[in-house]
Amino acid sequence: xxxxxxxxxxxxxxxxxxxxxxxxxxxxxxxxxxxxxxxxxxxxxxxxxxxxxxxxxxxxxxxxxxxxxxxxxxxxxxxxxxxxxxxxxxxxxxxxxxxxxxxxxxxxxxxxxxxxxxxxxxxxxxxxxxxxxxxxxxxxxxxxxxxxxxxxxxxxxxxxxxxxxxxxxxxxxxxxxxxxxxxxxxxxxxxxxxxxxxxxxxxxxxxxxxxxxxxxxxxxxxxxxxxxxxxxxxxxxxxxxxxxxxxxxxxxxxxxxxxxxxxxxxxxxxxxxxxxxxxxxxxxxxxxxxxxxxxxxxxxxxxxxxxxxxxxxxxxxxxxxxxxxxxxxxxxxxxxxxxxxxxxxx
Amino acid sequence: xxxxxxxxxxxxxxxxxxxxxxxxxxxxxxxxxxxxxxxxxxxxxxxxxxxxxxxxxxxxxxxxxxxxxxxxxxxxxxxxxxxxxxxxxxxxxxxxxxxxxxxxxxxxxxxxxxxxxxxxxxxxxxxxxxxxxxxxxxxxxxxxxxxxxxxxxxxxxxxxxxxxxxxxxxxxxxxxxxxxxxxxxxxxxxxxxxxxxxxxxxxxxxxxxxxxxxxxxxxxxxxxxxxxxxxxxxxxxxxxxxxxxxxxxxxxxxxxxxxxxxxxxxxxxxxxxxxxxxxxxxxxxxxxxxxxxxxxxxxxxxxxxxxxxxxxxxxxxxxxxxxxxxxxxxxxxxxxxxxxxxxxxx
DNA sequence: ATGAAAGCGCTAACAT
DNA sequence: ATGTTAGCGCTTTCAT
Numbered sequence: 001x002x003x004x005x006x007x008x009x010x011x012x013x014x015x016x017x018x019x020x021x022x023x024x025x026x027x028x029x030x031x032x033x034x035x036x037x038x039x040x041x042x043x044x045x046x047x048x049x050x051x052x053x054x055x056x057x058x059x060x061x062x063x064x065x066x067x068x069x070x071x072x073x074x075x076x077x078x079x080x081x082x083x084x085x086x087x088x089x090x091x092x093x094x095x096x097x098x099x100x101x102x103x104x105x106x107x108x109x110x111x112x113x114x115x116x117x118x119x120x121x122x123x124x125x126x127x128x129x130x131x132x133x134x135x136x137x138x139x140x141x142x143x144x145x146x147x148x149x150x151x152x153x154x155x156x157x158x159x160x161x162x163x164x165x166x167x168x169x170x171x172x173x174x175x176x177x178x179x180x181x182x183x184x185x186x187x188x189x190x191x192x193x194x195x196x197x198x199x200x201x202x203x204x205x206x207x208x209x210x211x212x213x214x215x216x217x218x219x220x221x222x223x224x225x226x227x228x229x230x231x232x233x234x235x236x237x238x239x240x241x242x243x244x245x246x247x248x249x250x251x252x253x254x255x256x257x258x259x260x261x262x263x264x265x266x267x268x269x270x271x272x273x274x275x276x277x278x279x280x281x282x283x284x285x286x287x288x289x290x291x292x293x294x295x296x297x298x299x300x301x302x303x304x305x306x307x308x309x310x311x312x313x314x315x316x317x318x319x320x321x322x323x324x325x326x327x328x329x330x331x332x333x334x335x336x337x338x339x340x341x342x343x344x345x346x
Numbered sequence: 347x348x349x350x351x352x353x354x355x356x357x358x359x360x361x362x363x364x365x366x367x368x369x370x371x372x373x374x375x376x377x378x379x380x381x382x383x384x385x386x387x388x389x390x391x392x393x394x395x396x397x398x399x400x401x402x403x404x405x406x407x408x409x410x411x412x413x414x415x416x417x418x419x420x421x422x423x424x425x426x427x428x429x430x431x432x433x434x435x436x437x438x439x440x441x442x443x444x445x446x447x448x449x450x451x452x453x454x455x456x457x458x459x460x461x462x463x464x465x466x467x468x469x470x471x472x473x474x475x476x477x478x479x480x481x482x483x484x485x486x487x488x489x490x491x492x493x494x495x496x497x498x499x500x501x502x503x504x505x506x507x508x509x510x511x512x513x514x515x516x517x518x519x520x521x522x523x524x525x526x527x528x529x530x531x532x533x534x535x536x537x538x539x540x541x542x543x544x545x546x547x548x549x550x551x552x553x554x555x556x557x558x559x560x561x562x563x564x565x566x567x568x569x570x571x572x573x574x575x576x577x578x579x580x581x582x583x584x585x586x587x588x589x590x591x592x593x594x595x596x597x598x599x600x601x602x603x604x605x606x607x608x609x610x611x612x613x614x615x616x617x618x619x620x621x622x623x624x625x626x627x628x629x630x631x632x633x634x635x636x637x638x639x640x641x642x643x644x645x646x647x648x649x650x651x652x653x654x655x656x657x658x659x660x661x662x663x664x665x666x667x668x669x670x671x672x673x674x675x676x677x678x679x680x681x682x683x684x685x686x687x688x689x690x691x692x
Numbered sequence: 693a694t695g696a697a698a699g700c701g702c703t704a705a706c707a708t
Numbered sequence: 709a710t711g712t713t714a715g716c717g718c719t720t721t722c723a724t
Contacts (some may be wrong), residue, residue, distance in 0.1 A: 076413065087439065100459075108477075109458070112445075128412075128454070130412060285632065
């Protein structure tokens, strides 16, 4: 194997099966640069050379080293997705949608959890700005200005958040909230409360404004309770506060909260929807089989993930696109199940 | 800024704010290697030099380039987690646990979805074997031999699967199934069916064997129906098949199936647990609020994620550990809710 | 169409 | 304790 008695090459010494373009070059008798071309831009190389190279690559079980490629080309073929809490079922569909689209484009997904902290979010963003081609920010807690700075040096797409100059895909839940208002008003509800989520959430504010506006159109005002955390057990406090307002219906920041409220209400013997109607937001996993099944705003969340990825990839390929600032708005619709009904008679 | 009229350095030309160790070296008047040391092994450098360097790094807003570091050191500080379906709620806790532990160790998480396909799994593994330090395989569909080959060239920890020579953390659901058997038998059930999941799942077989063995101890035999897919809507077919067996109780491969069965049973007017008892497996999000709330085997899945990461990191740091083959078994327990009850009288 | 050569930013011997 | 010198594996001008 080594007739000259020369020391084995570094590469071979490190690991068997770790062929590099140099190995391929040696085997096929061409220059490494030709191998590189044959593999990444096959059309720039003579057909027979190319085929010889490709055959050798297969033979040697060659796998390109992404680090090396990234180092010299600047592209990493990796996109980061930042979520505020990886265990929130809301993100499941998002992750799936993003992952699918990314995989189809030959890119990898780097998933990061910001734990709902602006500091951690900022820190992570700083650390990885060199190791990814772009970032998708779901539920960013960062101030607009910071976001703008980041977007200036790295392609960014935000989800459910609009920032001047930053591409975004937002789910039109305000419109959905309007639908919910019409639904509730038509059922005779006059007193509706909004169950507030995290104050730092952009969507939270948007939903509240929509509810207030919608109610105002009917000459009615809306109550607001909270803020509450967005986990299920925060629903207990929310339910108690809700009963205190005397509202006959509520719209919640998200389904997690709504499901928690449903449970607490059941514990306290309050009939839903007989005494009070509950409308959630997002239509997460579980919204259709909780008890009673939840009336909620169905968000096309998986689609949002796919669309966000598409936008990002477009940016990467086309600098002109990057200079512009696209916004995509995805529609929601109200899905009526059994947690909403006729307002109780006084 | 550039009094000599010299062309700007390549680095500066590329991007502002993209300082390298060379920039720091220039500013502080030391060699680049010293900068490297000061930053990665502070103790190997004189205190005042180190402090000057660190100050300069902060000043220049320096962020190490992970690609370059990986290329020369061989470490990537990234761990991959492969799941068979990122939208399966079973993985949520796993992802969270892994992410937490990884973050604490300064490592990144690369999440990949194998879409339940052995081919895709193998392909992904091949593609990224250079870009990660190690891999956690949740629900691998790969044959033992392939797994062994992969484990030989890359640190691997499997979850819920035992392969000779490969580190693993498995959740002791067979023991949990035994508990379920005792529970059901003590409620008077004599005819129990197992609702089979994916044949390629190692855990699926283990659970079935446990059920059969457990029943045999009471001189009873067990039925087996399926295999069924693991999504909720596959529960419909499973429920129909179940009714056909005449069993008074079933244990399902996972909660998703169980929840689907519950729904179908309700549609067909079959009372749970009056006419039939249903026991799930995993205790996923939703198992406690479906209707009726599901009796199930509670798996410490988030802990499994953390433990898997710890094992992997140990391997990376300590080659001796890597040569050994550790197995960690995590206990489960039966959580009795309202989907199981007394067997119906004949 | 192909080759030669110069890095990308960092780490790791080896010297001093 | 610090500097020098080679690369890691790949892409990319620039020649030929």
